Amino acid sequence: MTLDLLAIAAHPDDVELTCGGTLLKMAEKGYNTGILDLTAGEMGTRGTPETRAKEAAAAAKILKVRWRGNLGIPDSDVQPNRENKLKLAAKIRELRPRTVILPYWEARHPDHYHASTLGYEGCFLAGLKQLPLDGEPFRPFKILYATSFEGMPPTFIVDVTKQCDTRRRAILAYASQFRPAKSEKKQKVFLAIDELDSRMDLLARHYGQMIGVKYGEPFLQKEVMAVEDVVALSVRSI
Ligand SMILES: [Zn+2]
Numbered sequence: 001m002t003l004d005l006l007a008i009a010a011h012p013d014d015v016e017l018t019c020g021g022t023l024l025k026m027a028e029k030g031y032n033t034g035i036l037d038l039t040a041g042e043m044g045t046r047g048t049p050e051t052r053a054k055e056a057a058a059a060a061k062i063l064k065v066r067w068r069g070n071l072g073i074p075d076s077d078v079q080p081n082r083e084n085k086l087k088l089a090a091k092i093r094e095l096r097p098r099t100v101i102l103p104y105w106e107a108r109h110p111d112h113y114h115a116s117t118l119g120y121e122g123c124f125l126a127g128l129k130q131l132p133l134d135g136e137p138f139r140p141f142k143i144l145y146a147t148s149f150e151g152m153p154p155t156f157i158v159d160v161t162k163q164c165d166t167r168r169r170a171i172l173a174y175a176s177q178f179r180p181a182k183s184e185k186k187q188k189v190f191l192a193i194d195e196l197d198s199r200m201d202l203l204a205r206h207y208g209q210m211i212g213v214k215y216g217e218p219f220l221q222k223e224v225m226a227v228e229d230v231v232a233l234s235v236r237s238i
Contacts, residue, residue, distance in 0.1 A: 006097035021160025047176025088122030093135030154218030
């Protein structure tokens with residue numbers, strides 16, 4: 001199977017939190033979408049890797065994702081080293097996505113910014129003919145960076161108003177992360193994920209407002225955007 005759109009991120013649930021609405025919207029448009037988790041999230045405070053794998057599969061189904069895989073890199077050790085780059089390049093050759101979504105290249109969690117570098121370099125290497133790797137050389141056409149949590153001005157925002165309820169269901173499919181047992185809550189360990197659901201709502205509303213809709217997801221690309229018709233441009237100026 002070849003994909004139109006592949007989102008790559010460090011941990012299961014990262015994609016749902018940063019660009020789940022966009023993935024769903026593209027699936028609804030008829031595109032083949034996919035998610036590649038680099039790790040199983042085994043260093044997370046809550047939930048076993050087995051539980052998280054089940055949750056990831058359920059979330060993928062909710063987002064109508066055609067393919068979801070895991071690269072098996074150790075959690076908290078996502079390094080853009082040669083071994084990982086080749087592993088990723090092999091997957092890119094197999095899935096041949098036209099567009100790839102990566103995490104933004106600056107982040108608090110080292111796995112997130114390493115995932116960004118690893119993602120970019122893996123996509124680049126996949127196109128090198130001389131690489132000691134199976135499969136036809138292939139390079140994605142477009143790389144986008146999901147910036148939801150990072151706060152810099154995005155290049156564009158996708159209207160996900162119609163997808164927002166379903167995206168929320170996909171996020172909450174990670175019950176071990178976002179709906180922990182009451183006994184766990186009593187441990188009083190501060191975890192930002194307890195607040196994440198409401199924060200996600202706030203962020204999506206903030207970005208939605210920037211383009212005049214209710215909910216949005218922001219992206220950044222390194223290239224400028226070409227416009228064919230300046231009369232038909234969206235988003236009101238005054
Ligand atoms: Zn993460």
